[in-house]
Amino acid sequence: xxxxxxxxxxxxxxxxxxxxxxxxxxxxxxxxxxxxxxxxxxxxxxxxxxxxxxxxxxxxxxxxxxxxxxxxxxxxxxxxxxxxxxxxxxxxxxxxxxxxxxxxxxxxxxxxxxxxxxxxxxxxxxxxxxxxxxxxxxxxxxxxxxxxxxxxxxxxxxxxxxxxxxxxxxxxxxxxxxxxxxxxxxxxxxxxxxxxxxxxxxxxxxxxxxxxxxxxxxxxxxxxxxxxxxxxxxxxxxxxxxxxxxxxxxxxxxxxxxxxxxxxxxxxxxxxxxxxxxxxxxxxxxxxxxxxxxxxxxx
Amino acid sequence: xxxxxxxxxxxxxxxxxxxxxxxxxxxxxxxxxxxxxxxxxxxxxxxxxxxxxxxxxxxxxxxxxxxxxxxxxxxxxxxxxxxxxxxxxxxxxxxxxxxxxxxxxxxxxxxxxxxxxxxxxxxxxxxxxxxxxxxxxxxxxxxxxxxxxxxxxxxxxxxxxxxxxxxxxxxxxxxxxxxxxxxxxxxxxxxxxxxxxxxxxxxxxxxxxxxxxxxxxxxxxxxxxxxxxxxxxxxxxxxxxxxxxxxxxxxxxxxxxxxxxxxxxxxxxxxxxxxxx
Numbered sequence: 001x002x003x004x005x006x007x008x009x010x011x012x013x014x015x016x017x018x019x020x021x022x023x024x025x026x027x028x029x030x031x032x033x034x035x036x037x038x039x040x041x042x043x044x045x046x047x048x049x050x051x052x053x054x055x056x057x058x059x060x061x062x063x064x065x066x067x068x069x070x071x072x073x074x075x076x077x078x079x080x081x082x083x084x085x086x087x088x089x090x091x092x093x094x095x096x097x098x099x100x101x102x103x104x105x106x107x108x109x110x111x112x113x114x115x116x117x118x119x120x121x122x123x124x125x126x127x128x129x130x131x132x133x134x135x136x137x138x139x140x141x142x143x144x145x146x147x148x149x150x151x152x153x154x155x156x157x158x159x160x161x162x163x164x165x166x167x168x169x170x171x172x173x174x175x176x177x178x179x180x181x182x183x184x185x186x187x188x189x190x191x192x193x194x195x196x197x198x199x200x201x202x203x204x205x206x207x208x209x210x211x212x213x214x215x216x217x218x219x220x221x222x223x224x225x226x227x228x229x230x231x232x233x234x235x236x237x238x239x240x241x242x243x244x245x246x247x248x249x250x251x252x253x254x255x256x257x258x259x260x261x262x263x264x265x266x267x268x269x270x271x272x273x274x275x276x277x278x279x280x281x282x283x284x285x286x287x288x289x290x291x292x293x294x295x296x297x298x299x
Numbered sequence: 300x301x302x303x304x305x306x307x308x309x310x311x312x313x314x315x316x317x318x319x320x321x322x323x324x325x326x327x328x329x330x331x332x333x334x335x336x337x338x339x340x341x342x343x344x345x346x347x348x349x350x351x352x353x354x355x356x357x358x359x360x361x362x363x364x365x366x367x368x369x370x371x372x373x374x375x376x377x378x379x380x381x382x383x384x385x386x387x388x389x390x391x392x393x394x395x396x397x398x399x400x401x402x403x404x405x406x407x408x409x410x411x412x413x414x415x416x417x418x419x420x421x422x423x424x425x426x427x428x429x430x431x432x433x434x435x436x437x438x439x440x441x442x443x444x445x446x447x448x449x450x451x452x453x454x455x456x457x458x459x460x461x462x463x464x465x466x467x468x469x470x471x472x473x474x475x476x477x478x479x480x481x482x483x484x485x486x487x488x489x490x491x492x493x494x495x496x497x498x499x500x501x502x503x504x505x506x507x508x509x510x511x512x513x514x515x516x517x518x519x520x521x522x523x524x525x526x527x528x529x530x531x532x533x534x535x536x537x538x539x540x541x542x543x544x545x546x547x548x549x550x551x552x553x554x555x556x557x558x559x560x561x562x563x564x565x566x567x568x569x570x571x572x573x574x575x576x
Contacts, residue, residue: 006403015482016400020408023393023456030449031415034426041426048432094318100311111563113318115326118562119555120511120529126536126551130332131325136341136544138328171325203307228417235513239533253421260425261518273422284417288410 038270046267059271068247068255073275076252079166079237080230080279086170087226088219091177096211098178099185110182117175125239128168129155155241161249165237172236173229177222184218185211217290224287228280252276326555333358333549340545358549365546367523371531372553378440378516378527379509382447386455386505389448391498394459395486399472416453424518431519440525446515451505458504462497463490503565507558528554 042059046052063069098110116124131137132154140151154164188211196206234253237243243250243258252275260269331347332340334354339345345353362368396402397409427446428437436442467490475485491498516530526534532550536542 009401010403013400013402016396016402016405019392019396019400022389023412023452024408026389026449026452027412027415030427030445031418031423032411034423034430035418037429038422038426046429048429097311097315097318101315108563109315109319113315113322115559115563116322118507118511118558120513120558122511122513122529122533123551123555126532126547127325127329127555129536130544130548131328138324138347141343171321225417228419232419232421234421239536253419256421256425257518260428266425266429270422270425273419273425276419276422280417280419281414284414287417288413291413292410 038273041267042271042274044267048264048266052267055267059268062268063271063275068250069272069275071247072250072252072255075162075250076231076276077279078162079169079251080227082166083169083173083230083233084223084226086166087174087177087230088222090170090174091179091222092181092215094174094178095181095185096207098182110178114175114178116172117179119172121172121233121235122239124168124172125236128164128171128236128240132164156245161241161245165240165249168240169230169233169236173226176226180218180222181215184214188214217293220290221287224283224290227283228287231276231279231283329548329551329555332545333552335545337543337545340548358543358545359553361543362546362549362553365543366531366535366550368528368531368550368553370524371526371528374440374525375510375527375529378443378447379506381444382451382509383502383505385444385448386452387498387502390452390455390459390501391491392486394456395463395490397456398460398463399467399490412453412456416457420450420514424514428518436519438520438522438525442519443516443525443527446519447509447512450512450515451508454508455501455505458501459494459497462494466497467493500565503561507561510558 041052043054043056044052045055045058094110094113098106098113101109119127132139134140134151134153134155137154140154143149143151152158152160154160192210193206196210201209232253233251234257237249237251238254238257241249243254252272256269256272256276259265259272331349334356335345335349336353336355336357339349339353397405397412431437431442431446434442436445471489471493472482472485475489476482480488510527511529512527513529513533516527517533520526520530523531528550532547532554535547535550
C-alpha cells in the first residue's frame with residue numbers, strides 16, 4: 001500500500017471533522033475548559049460566587065499538611081485496591097461459570113448475576129445500609145440465628161465499616177468485569193478448546209493455555225477503568241457511611257464533596273481533586289497504551 | 300462444554316446458585332420489606348420468608364401520598380430521555396468519525412476523549428457548578444439535562460465507536476460511494492440502518508446512566524420540584540425521624556427495577572462495547 005500524505009487523508013476524510021465538531025464543542029465547554037479552569041483555581045482562594053485572588057501554592061501547602069487528607073488518601077488507595085481486585089476476580093469467576101451454560105440459559109442467568117451493576121449506586125448504598133442494619137438487617141439476623149452470636153455494628157465498629165464499604169462496592173460493580181470477561185470468553189474460537197482437549201489437556205490446562213491468553217487485554221482494560229471509577233466513586237459510599245462515623249471512613253471523593261459544597265471552599269476542593277486526578281490519569285495512561293496496541297490490529 | 304460429567308454439572312449449578320444468592324440477597328431484603336407493613340418489617344418475629352397473608356401493597360400505595368414521588372419520577376424520566384436524545388445526537392456522528400474516518404488529528408482527539416471517560420466526576424462538578432451558577436442554571440431542569448447529557452456522552456461514544464469499528468463490514472462506504480451516494484448519504488442510508496441495534500443499546504445505556512445518576516442532580520439542585528427519584532431517596536433517608544422502612548424500600552424497588560429489567564431484556568446487544576474495545 002502506498003503512503004498517503006497528510007493532505008490526502010484530510011481531503012479524503014474531511015467529513016470526519018464535520019462529524020466530530022459537535023462533540024468536540026461539547027467536550028470543550030464542559031470538559032476541557034472546566035478542567036483547565038479548575039487547575040487555575042487551585043492557585044487562588046476562590047469560593048462559591050467569588051473568583052478569588054492569586055495565592056500561589058497555599059492550597060497545596062494546606063493539602064500536604066492536612067491530616068484528614070493524608071488519611072483519606074491512604075484509605076482511598078486501600079479502598080480502590082480492594083474493590084478493584086475483588087471486582088475483577090468475582091467478575092471473572094461469574095463469567096467463567098456463565099460461559100459453561102448453554103446459550104439461552106446463559107442470557108437469563110447472566111441477567112440475574114450481573115443485575116447489581118445496573119442498580120443506581122445510591123440505591124446500592126441504601127440497599128446495603130438496610131441489609132447490614134444492626135437492628136433489622138438480614139445479615140446480622142442470619143449470623144445471630146445460625147451461629148448464636150451477636151454481630152458487631154457493620155457500619156460503625158472497629159474495622160467493619162471498611163470491610164463493609166469494600167464488599168458493598170464489589171457487589172455493585174463486579175458485573176462490569178463480568179460482562180467484559182463474558183464477551184471475551186464467548187469470542188474464543190471453539191476449535192481451540194477442541195484441539196486442546198484432543199491433545200489431552202484437562203479442564204485446568206485448557207483454561208491456562210486457551211482461555212487465559214485471551215483475557216490479558218480485557219484484564220488490563222478492566223483494571224484501568226475500574227481503578228479510575230473506584231477512585232471517583234461517590235454515591236454508594238456517601239450513602240452507606242458518608243465518611244463516618246465521624247471521619248473514620250472518609251474517602252477522597254466525599255472529602256472533595258464536603259470541602260466544595262458544605263464548606264464552599266471551591267479552590268481547596270479542586271486541589272484535593274488534583275490528587276484524585278493523578279491516580280485516575282495514571283490508570284488512563286495504562287488503558288490508552290493497551291487499546292492503542294489493540295487498535296493497531298484494526299487500522 | 301467438553302467431556303463434562305454429571306458431577307461437574309452439579310458443581311457448576313451449585314456455584315451459580317451461590318452467585319445468584321450473593322447477587323440477590325441484598326435485593327431480597329429490600330423487596331421483602333417493601334411488601335410488609337412498617338411494623339412487620341422491623342418485627343423480629345416476622346420470618347425470613349413472611350407468611351403470605353402478611354404481605355401488603357400498602358407501601359406502594361402510600362409512597363405517592365407521603366412523598367412527591369410523581370414529580371420525582373417525572374423529572375427522572377424527563378431528564379434521562381433528554382440526556383439520551385442529546386447524547387445520541389452528538390455521539391453518533393462523533394463515534395462514526397472516530398471509528399471509520401482516518402482524518403489527521405483523529406488519534407489525538409480520540410485519546411483526549413478517553414481521558415474524559417476516566418476523569419473523577421466529583422472534581423469536574425466544581426468548575427461546572429461555577430459556570431452554571433453564573434448562567435443561572437443551578438436548580439433548573441435545563442441545567443440538570445445539560446450536565447447529564449455531557450455525563451453520558453463519553454460512554455455513548457464508547458459503545459458506538461466499538462460497534463462502528465467492528466460490527467460493520469469494511470469498505471461498505473466505498474461501495475456506497477461507487478453506487479453514487481455522497482459521503483453523508485452513505486452514512487445516513489447504509490451505515491446508520493445497519494447500526495440500529497447498537498444505537499438501541501447505546502440509547503438504553505445512556506438512559507440507565509442518567510436515571511441512576513446521583514452526583515450531578517444532587518450537586519446542581521436543592522428544590523423539590525427539580526429533584527429526581529435517585530436524589531429524593533437520599534433526602535428521605537436523611538430526613539425521616541421515624542423511618543417508614545417499608546415505604547423507603549418500595550421507593551428503592553421502583554428506582555432499581557427499571558434499569559435491572561431493561562438490562563435483562565437487552566443484554567445480548569451489549570457485552571464487549573462496554574470496554575471500549
